[in-house]
Amino acid sequence: MTGRLQFLIAVVTLIALIYVANKVRKRVIELKYALVWFLVTFLLFIMDLFPDTLGDMARFLGISLPINMLILFGFGFVLLILYTFTIVITNQDRRIKRLIQEVSILNYRIDELENALRKEDIKVKKIKTRTADEGPEHKVKVEKQEKFKLLEEE
Amino acid sequence: MKALVIIPAYNEAGNIIKTVEDIKKNAPSFDYVIINDCSKDDTMRLCERMKYNVVNMPLNSGIGAAVQCGYLYAKRYGYDYAVQVDGDGQHEACFLEEMLHIMEKEKMNMLIGSRFIENLGFQSSYLRRIGIKWFSFLIKCYTGETITDPTSGMRMAGRDIINFFAEEYPKDYPEPETAIALLKLGYTVKEIPVQMKKREEGKSSISFKRSIYYMFKVTIACCMAGVGYKKYEKEDFEDKYFKGAL
Numbered sequence: 001m002t003g004r005l006q007f008l009i010a011v012v013t014l015i016a017l018i019y020v021a022n023k024v025r026k027r028v029i030e031l032k033y034a035l036v037w038f039l040v041t042f043l044l045f046i047m048d049l050f051p052d053t054l055g056d057m058a059r060f061l062g063i064s065l066p067i068n069m070l071i072l073f074g075f076g077f078v079l080l081i082l083y084t085f086t087i088v089i090t091n092q093d094r095r096i097k098r099l100i101q102e103v104s105i106l107n108y109r110i111d112e113l114e115n116a117l118r119k120e121d122i123k124v125k126k127i128k129t130r131t132a133d134e135g136p137e138h139k140v141k142v143e144k145q146e147k148f149k150l151l152e153e154e
Numbered sequence: 155m156k157a158l159v160i161i162p163a164y165n166e167a168g169n170i171i172k173t174v175e176d177i178k179k180n181a182p183s184f185d186y187v188i189i190n191d192c193s194k195d196d197t198m199r200l201c202e203r204m205k206y207n208v209v210n211m212p213l214n215s216g217i218g219a220a221v222q223c224g225y226l227y228a229k230r231y232g233y234d235y236a237v238q239v240d241g242d243g244q245h246e247a248c249f250l251e252e253m254l255h256i257m258e259k260e261k262m263n264m265l266i267g268s269r270f271i272e273n274l275g276f277q278s279s280y281l282r283r284i285g286i287k288w289f290s291f292l293i294k295c296y297t298g299e300t301i302t303d304p305t306s307g308m309r310m311a312g313r314d315i316i317n318f319f320a321e322e323y324p325k326d327y328p329e330p331e332t333a334i335a336l337l338k339l340g341y342t343v344k345e346i347p348v349q350m351k352k353r354e355e356g357k358s359s360i361s362f363k364r365s366i367y368y369m370f371k372v373t374i375a376c377c378m379a380g381v382g383y384k385k386y387e388k389e390d391f392e393d394k395y396f397k398g399a400l
Contacts, residue, residue, distance in 0.1 A: 097215055097325075101223040104189075104211040105230065 005067065006051055013045040036084050040077040047073060157235040157254055159186040159247075160224030162217055167196040173239065174206055180247040183254065184237070187227055191220040222323035225311070229320045237310040244276070245308045249348040253310045256346060263315050263341035266301065266333070267308035267348035275349025285369060289330040289376065296380035297337040302345060304330040315341065324375060327368055331375040338383040 020037045023029040029037075047054055051066055058069040159177050163170055170188065177186050187207050190198050192214040201208040209227060211220060221238055228236040235257055239245045249267055257265050269277060270286070277283065282305075289304040307329060311319065315336065324331055336343055 097219045108209045
């Protein structure tokens with residue numbers, strides 16, 4: 001591994017580390033999910049600092065170039081990051097599903113409540129809910145109708 | 155004693171009225187709820203015009219999530235029995251009363267309506283029957299029980315299972331997998347013969363391309379369920395979810 005390459009890798013990993021840290025500071029990335037990035041870039045940086053150890057490891061495993069050792073590690077780290085994100089996605093998926101279900105049941109109960117109140121002659125202001133499930137075509141239709149109304153009023 | 159029919163519906167405008175009227179007429183001791191999984195066609199407006207009992211999901215989230223929503227509804231409103239009937243008019247409501255009667259008499263946790271005990275009515279295509287045989291075989295391997303129609307959507311669940319399904323239900327194609335999970339957890343699952351019809355309108359959710367995915371996914375899911383649940387976990391599970399939640 002040439003000094004030039006070593007320098008390049010060190011600079012790139014450091015920039016990546018600072019970049020991610022800055023994003024965390026600005027709250028673009030949640031710290032919890034940035035930790036794995038910190039770990040990976042930091043480890044790559046450390047390895048890059050000791051090319052001799054890397055070379056020994058490469059020779060031990062029968063890899064002819066030390067840089068390939070670094071790439072192998074990098075690949076492993078990428079898999080690690082992907083793995084953590086798979087867990088995160090699964091978790092979110094589950095929670096979103098439950099939220100959708102809760103929202104739909106709540107919607108149902110609100111409708112029920114409103115109907116009951118209306119029967120008792122208690123006035124409730126009817127809010128047009130369910131815009132989300134009526135799709136873009138419906139919205140266009142509603143907009144047209146509203147325009148029409150405005151024209152009529154004029 | 156309260157019993158609920160869960161009707162998951164996605165783009166079933168052509169079938170939904172027939173299905174609901176069938177239930178109202180032939181299964182009078184059941185309440186019903188339609189879970190409209192954000193249909194793109196007229197299903198929602200149709201249900202509202204007919205004043206049907208409908209829960210509208212705000213985002214399309216798949217058949218599994220819709221059915222689970224139905225079980226959640228059953229749990230919240232304190233139903234003792236819940237049965238799933240597909241919104242496409244394949245299942246005939248006249249069998250529901252019989253199923254409920256047997257459920258009540260023979261205290262069991264789940265009752266499946268099977269097409270392949272008396273082999274009457276619509277028998278599905280040859281390829282599908284091979285798939286169904288395969289899942290029966292898997293269930294036999296993992297649990298030692300015989301379920302002749304593991305893909306049947308017509309399944310009646312008692313209270314414990316309603317609570318279980320409200321917490322844990324696969325996203326798609328849940329039937330064979332949950333059968334194994336329930337048997338592994340030590341619940342009793344039985345079958346009775348029913349007849350089904352060929353669907354009249356709309357498309358089955360399992361097209362040819364999908365069926366390859368289906369076979370893989372469900373086979374792996376069955377294997378996971380086969381090793382993933384142990385009898386002693388039932389109490390843990392009940393502690394974790396039901397006692398805390400209710």
